[in-house]
Amino acid sequence: MTSAVVTSTDRARGGITARGRRPRRLTAGRIGLYAFLASAALFFLLPAWIMLLTSLKPMEEIRQGTIFALPLAPTLEAWAAAWGSACTGLTCEGISVGFWNSVRILVPSVILSVLLGALNGYALSFWPVRGANVLFAILLAGAFVPYQVFLYPLVRMFSSVGIYNSLAGIVLVHVIFGMPIMTLLFRNFYASLPRELFNAARVDGGGFFTIFLRVMLPMSTPILVVAVILQVTGVWNDFILGLTFAGRENLPMTVQLNNIVNSTHGVRLYNVDMAATVLTGVVPLAIYFVTGRWFVRGIAAGAVKG
Amino acid sequence: MAAVSVRDVSIAFGSMPVLDRLSIEVAAGEFLVLLGPSGCGKSTLLNAMAGLIDVEDGEIHFGERNVTWEEPKDRGVAMVFQSYALYPRMSVRENLSFGLRMARTQKAEIEARVARAAAMLQIEHLLDRRPSELSGGQRQRVAIGRALVRDADIFLFDEPLSNLDAQLRNELRVEIKRLHQRLADTTMIYVTHDQIEALTLADRVAVMKDRRIQQLAPPAEIYNRPANLFVAGFVGSPRMNFVEGRIEAPDGALVFRAGDRRLALDAYEFARRPAPGSAATLGVRPEHIGVLEAGEDVHAWSGLHVDIVEPMGADSLVWCRDGETTLAVRMAGEKPIAPGAAVRLVLDPARASLFDPASGERL
Numbered sequence: 314m315t316s317a318v319v320t321s322t323d324r325a326r327g328g329i330t331a332r333g334r335r336p337r338r339l340t341a342g343r344i345g346l347y348a349f350l351a352s353a354a355l356f357f358l359l360p361a362w363i364m365l366l367t368s369l370k371p372m373e374e375i376r377q378g379t380i381f382a383l384p385l386a387p388t389l390e391a392w393a394a395a396w397g398s399a400c401t402g403l404t405c406e407g408i409s410v411g412f413w414n415s416v417r418i419l420v421p422s423v424i425l426s427v428l429l430g431a432l433n434g435y436a437l438s439f440w441p442v443r444g445a446n447v448l449f450a451i452l453l454a455g456a457f458v459p460y461q462v463f464l465y466p467l468v469r470m471f472s473s474v475g476i477y478n479s480l481a482g483i484v485l486v487h488v489i490f491g492m493p494i495m496t497l498l499f500r501n502f503y504a505s506l507p508r509e510l511f512n513a514a515r516v517d518g519g520g521f522f523t524i525f526l527r528v529m530l531p532m533s534t535p536i537l538v539v540a541v542i543l544q545v546t547g548v549w550n551d552f553i554l555g556l557t558f559a560g561r562e563n564l565p566m567t568v569q570l571n572n573i574v575n576s577t578h579g580v581r582l583y584n585v586d587m588a589a590t591v592l593t594g595v596v597p598l599a600i601y602f603v604t605g606r607w608f609v610r611g612i613a614a615g616a617v618k619g
Numbered sequence: 620m621a622a623v624s625v626r627d628v629s630i631a632f633g634s635m636p637v638l639d640r641l642s643i644e645v646a647a648g649e650f651l652v653l654l655g656p657s658g659c660g661k662s663t664l665l666n667a668m669a670g671l672i673d674v675e676d677g678e679i680h681f682g683e684r685n686v687t688w689e690e691p692k693d694r695g696v697a698m699v700f701q702s703y704a705l706y707p708r709m710s711v712r713e714n715l716s717f718g719l720r721m722a723r724t725q726k727a728e729i730e731a732r733v734a735r736a737a738a739m740l741q742i743e744h745l746l747d748r749r750p751s752e753l754s755g756g757q758r759q760r761v762a763i764g765r766a767l768v769r770d771a772d773i774f775l776f777d778e779p780l781s782n783l784d785a786q787l788r789n790e791l792r793v794e795i796k797r798l799h800q801r802l803a804d805t806t807m808i809y810v811t812h813d814q815i816e817a818l819t820l821a822d823r824v825a826v827m828k829d830r831r832i833q834q835l836a837p838p839a840e841i842y843n844r845p846a847n848l849f850v851a852g853f854v855g856s857p858r859m860n861f862v863e864g865r866i867e868a869p870d871g872a873l874v875f876r877a878g879d880r881r882l883a884l885d886a887y888e889f890a891r892r893p894a895p896g897s898a899a900t901l902g903v904r905p906e907h908i909g910v911l912e913a914g915e916d917v918h919a920w921s922g923l924h925v926d927i928v929e930p931m932g933a934d935s936l937v938w939c940r941d942g943e944t945t946l947a948v949r950m951a952g953e954k955p956i957a958p959g960a961a962v963r964l965v966l967d968p969a970r971a972s973l974f975d976p977a978s979g980e981r982l
């Protein structure tokens with residue numbers, strides 16, 4: 314294009330023809346935004362970074378008090394100790410016992426609570442249930458009552474049916490406490506789906522479970538991912554329920570981590586404590602990394618439409 | 620015996636009534652078209668027949684069976700939804716076969732039926748795609764196919780051709796008609812906004828408005844003898860002309876008079892005889908008005924001028940006016956007459972309609 318055909322709007326933009334991608338200019342607002350994001354990231358990353366550094370140092374280096382310094386002689390000894398031989402109270406088998414306990418609690422709790430939540434949400438949003446709104450309101454209220462309130466009554470109930478201090482007991486507790494939020498999540502997701510889809514499946518001869526399994530569940534991937542992430546982090550990070558209901562044999566990793574860090578006898582092994590802490594956080598971290606993309610997508614999908 | 624019989628059905632959404640004691644009988648093997656303005660409750664009626672909406676009051680019978688409280692899956696209906704409602708996570712093939720799989724049809728049979736429906740709807744090349752990868756018209760054809768593969772006694776179509784191009788629409792209209800002829804005792808209930816569809820497909824047409832059925836009759840009767848002003852204005856495109864006037868009986872015989880224009884009503888078949896002097900609305904379709912260019916006719920309406928000529932392909936719509944009065948006339952040819960020309964019009968009283976302007980009822 315020659316300058317002879319520059320139009321008035323082009324001239325207004327300083328002679329540059331507007332074409333292609335719009336240029337991004339760095340304004341003061343943008344700089345402020347980046348500064349804020351960077352400091353927020355730093356706020357969360359710094360402690361993690363220090364933990365990681367400390368866990369790689371031998372005790373002599375730690376005693377020098379230079380917590381920001383890189384390890385001079387990095388070693389994985391503390392990690393091995395944390396995993397296999399750190400003392401949790403009376404036994405010294407490391408945090409691995411707790412890890413496997415947590416896995417045994419996590420898997421059935423997550424599967425059951427997510428599936429039940431999905432089924433609940435599906436029933437509430439598609440099937441005419443008398444008093445569905447009241448039921449839903451009660452369930453929602455349940456989500457906001459602090460669960461410490463339920464602890465004692467539940468302990469009594471569980472011990473009277475003989476599942477107190479057992480794996481089944483702790484799984485059941487997680488399923489119960491996960492139910493309100495799971496139901497809420499799925500109900501809102503299914504309520505955003507077009508109702509005619511459900512109607513079409515009914516005319517095509519589907520019943521309650523067929524429609525759920527063949528039509529609704531396959532469409533629920535985004536919200537399933539969100540639900541699984543919420544439940545995995547929730548169950549894995551739980552402390553008080555595990556401490557109360559799991560029993561000595563099944564204490565989850567968080568409780569054992571606490572035992573390691575708070576063991577009173579002997580010298581304090583900061584590097585082992587740090588390694589054990591990082592190990593405990595690995596599962597939720599891994600879940601975020603693996604499904605992060607899905608997580609964001611799932612939130613968006615729930616907000617707009619299936 | 621009626622295949623579908625809706626008896627005094629009322630449906631309301633919250634406090635807003637949508638159907639009000641509506642009754643309709645559809646004979647076995649009949650093709651019924653529901654016609655009506657948007658929001659008049661056509662889809663609601665169809666949903667009630669399919670069992671997707673509970674009725675507030677009244678009964679629905681399929682043949683001998685009272686199905687009012689039956690689940691949709693037990694009613695034996697196939698339905699095409701207005702919004703397609705395809706299963707998003709299934710391929711087109713799975714969408715088509717879902718109902719058959721639910722009914723535990725044999726595999727070979729399923730394949731044969733899916734292939735036949737796909738061929739008829741020209742979607743064979745799309746069978747392995749997901750609905751999200753289809754255009755609107757393609758989705759609509761899949762939605763039709765999903766109903767056609769089913770072995771239903773009653774087919775419910777909710778505007779099944781609304782999103783197709785004219786060519787495909789014509790083809791599929793013929794296919795649906797053919798299908799209905801082949802499955803002689805299958806009852807079809809069909810919602811449409813398209814008058815051509817209504818008039819070509821239907822054995823009978825039900826025109827709905829204001830929660831009620833305004834007229835239920837064969838298409839020719841709906842077209843030629845509309846029961847009230849609403850039906851007269853709603854059915855037919857271009858629209859019927861309406862002229863306000865009075866019924867008079869100057870020398871015994873009834874005459875319609877608007878200003879100094881008259882139309883003798885000897886040939887008109889009255890539904891009920893009005894009293895001379897009462898007000899009336901005359902309705903005449905554009906194709907039932909003749910243009911007189913030369914010659915004399917004392918009955919012709921004169922003093923009108925051509926305002927606009929709208930060519931419509933084979934014929935043209937000529938708008939003639941005189942002050943307040945505007946009459947559309949259908950004339951053969953592309954440019955039958957020049958704007959501004961003076962015309963005299965001859966109305967055919969035998970094919971005209973008269974209405975009581977107060978109640979809207981046919982006279």
Ligand SMILES: Nc1ncnc2c1ncn2[C@@H]1O[C@H](COP(=O)(O)OP(=O)(O)OP(=O)(O)O)[C@@H](O)[C@H]1O
Binds near residue numbers: 655656660662664
């Ligand atoms: N789920 C609903 N809740 C409340 N009102 C509704 C609901 N569905 C439909 N309606 C109302 O009921 C009336 C009839 O709706 P319906 O869908 O039957 O109309 P329709 O005749 O099919 O219209 P269209 O030709 O536009 O499809 C409308 O006024 C609509 O606003």
Ligand SMILES: [Mg+2]
Binds near residue numbers: 661662663701777
């Ligand atoms: Mg509709």
